[in-house]
Amino acid sequence: MRLDEAISTIETSETMDELRLSLHRAIQTYGFSGFGFVDAGRPELDLPYYTGTFPRAWERTYIQNDFVHNDPALTRARRTNTPFTWSSLKLPERNGRKRPPEVRTMDAAREFGFTDGLVVPLHYRDRLGAIHSSSTVFFWEGEPRAFDRLLSSHRHELHLLMIYWVQRAMDIVNRDQRHAPTILKPADAAETIKLTAREREVMAWAARGKTVADTAEILGLSSETVEGFIKQALRKLNASNKTHGVAKSIALGIIDL
Structure with a gap:
């Protein structure tokens, strides 16, 4: 299937x-076995809402092991607009026999036969101005060298396909909103969450892994003041903790990082 044919099929899809x-069908012609789409903005x-053409056994494993909160690809997708591969992810070091949850997630994917994956993040607004974020992975089960050759020639085509696909998904959901399930439900619009400059600063430093004491030293403030700004930001974000607040602020x- 040529790229223009694939885009035409996407644009004429009604459901x-x-x-x-x-x-x-389009990604199969490139050699991928399937795809997984996740609403990454919540x-x-x-x-969160998800769909795709992955094995049901992988779906059950992913959900039962709570991989959605430990998937390093999903975390990175919230922070970038650029497609990337699973093999490019920097995973935490193993601590003895204990595997970090990010490592367990990727190990499980390999056990299901996925040798690599192309992740396409997208961040966009709908017609009402609400912000959405999504992450789509194209599953690869072939040889790694073949995967590298494919991306060197067709990475941009696959990115373009997802831009058209997500736009068509938004069109269908907007049309059928009264009858549709919760799909691509917008996160709280950024316009309705007004953080002050200081609140954004402390959350940005928290996103970079800085402690309250670190941030206080960087900004020349007391730890108590920084803690107060963080609490105010979390309240406005309706976040349960600092990690949750950072994730929502980025999404x-x-x-930004």
Whole structure:
């Protein structure tokens, strides 16, 4: 299937089932076994909206092991607009026999036969101005060298396919909103969450792994003052803790790294 044919099929899809099948057929011609799409803009949810053409056994494993909160690809997708591969992810070091949750997630994927994956993050606004973030992975089960050769020639085509696919998904959801399930439900719009400059600063330093004491020293403030700014930011973000607040701030575009 040529790229223009794939895009035409996507644009003429009338339902989410048709749209899912159109993308599956298109990426199969490139050699991918399937795809997984996740609404990445709601990190506070235990199970955000997802769809795709992955094995059901992988779906059960992913959900039962709570990989959605430990998936390093999903974490990175919230912080970038550029497609990347699983093999490019920097995973934490193992501590003795104990595997970090990010490592367990990727090990499980390999056990299911996925030798690599291309992740396409997208951050966009709908017609009402609400912010959305999504992460799509194309699953690769072939030889790593073949995967590298494919991306060197077709990475931009695959990125373009997802831009058209997500736009068509938004069009279908907007059309059928009264009858549709919760899909691509917008996160709290950034316009309705007004952090002060200081609140954005302390959350940005928290996103970089700085402690309250570190941030206080960097900004020339007391630890108590920094703690107060963080608490105010978390309240406005309706976040349960600092990690949750950082994730929401990044997903909403309030802070950047």
